[in-house]
Amino acid sequence: MAPRKTAAATRPQRLEAADWIEAAQDALATGGVEAVRVEPLAKALAVTKGSFYWHFADRRALLDAVLDTWAQGRIAAIRQQVATGREPEATLRHLAELYTRRANLRGLSIELAIRALARTDAAAARAVRAVDLERLKLVGTLFAGLGWPATDAQARAILFYSFLFGESLLDARTVTAPARDNAVRALIAPPA
Numbered sequence: 001m002a003p004r005k006t007a008a009a010t011r012p013q014r015l016e017a018a019d020w021i022e023a024a025q026d027a028l029a030t031g032g033v034e035a036v037r038v039e040p041l042a043k044a045l046a047v048t049k050g051s052f053y054w055h056f057a058d059r060r061a062l063l064d065a066v067l068d069t070w071a072q073g074r075i076a077a078i079r080q081q082v083a084t085g086r087e088p089e090a091t092l093r094h095l096a097e098l099y100t101r102r103a104n105l106r107g108l109s110i111e112l113a114i115r116a117l118a119r120t121d122a123a124a125a126r127a128v129r130a131v132d133l134e135r136l137k138l139v140g141t142l143f144a145g146l147g148w149p150a151t152d153a154q155a156r157a158i159l160f161y162s163f164l165f166g167e168s169l170l171d172a173r174t175v176t177a178p179a180r181d182n183a184v185r186a187l188i189a190p191p192a
Contacts, residue, residue: 015047017055017065024066029109033117036063064123070114071127075134082138088145092160092188095139099164100180108168135161146190160187 023045027035038059042049056062081098082091098104118124136157143153143160167180175183 015045015051015055019045020052020055020062021065021069024062025070025110026106028066028113029106032113033063036066038062063121067114067123067127070110071130074111074131078131078135078138082142088142089188089190092139092142092146093184096160096164096184096188100167100184101177103168132161143188146188148191152191156187163187 020041023041024036027037027041027044036059038049038052042052045051052062056065081095084091084094086094114124115128118128136154139160140150140154140157143156144150146153148156163183167175167183
């Protein structure tokens with residue numbers, strides 16, 4: 001006869017704020033900001049809403065935590081991605097590959113949802129601004145490392161990120177892998 005489970009053994013573990021943030025990110029990825037609601041999240045996590053209110057005052061507090069977690073994560077990621085010790089061109093190619101060949105669709109969905117929210121929400125706009133500033137600064141440094149003057153390096157950094165995000169929205173049969181690779185090569189070429 002199998003041992004009987006006690007009530008404590010069948011009770012779900014106590015959730016941490018990070019569990020709620022991760023569930024909110026999942027909801028954001030699949031349904032946008034409107035999907036980030038306390039009751040559906042509690043149901044998805046198989047807990048009561050009381051668990052939510054243990055960690056967050058309200059939905060806004062959760063959204064702010066999601067924005068903060070996202071911004072910190074994206075800033076840490078770009079810092080790690082450029083601090084590889086590779087040559088600037090190799091680092092830029094690696095970044096382009098991360099976004100175009102090995103795209104993290106969940107991450108891209110979250111980013112697009114946060115960017116959409118940033119149009120009407122000051123906290124989301126601040127998070128996006130912080131991420132963009134760090135990305136453009138670091139990628140601008142890579143272009144400067146290729147020999148571009150500071151102003152041109154910054155312009156190329158803007159074009160680089162505009163391409164990476166825009167390319168993800170284009171039809172894959174229209175913009176084939178070879179066409180995408182040619183665009184990356186042209187974009188990250190050193191000055192003539």
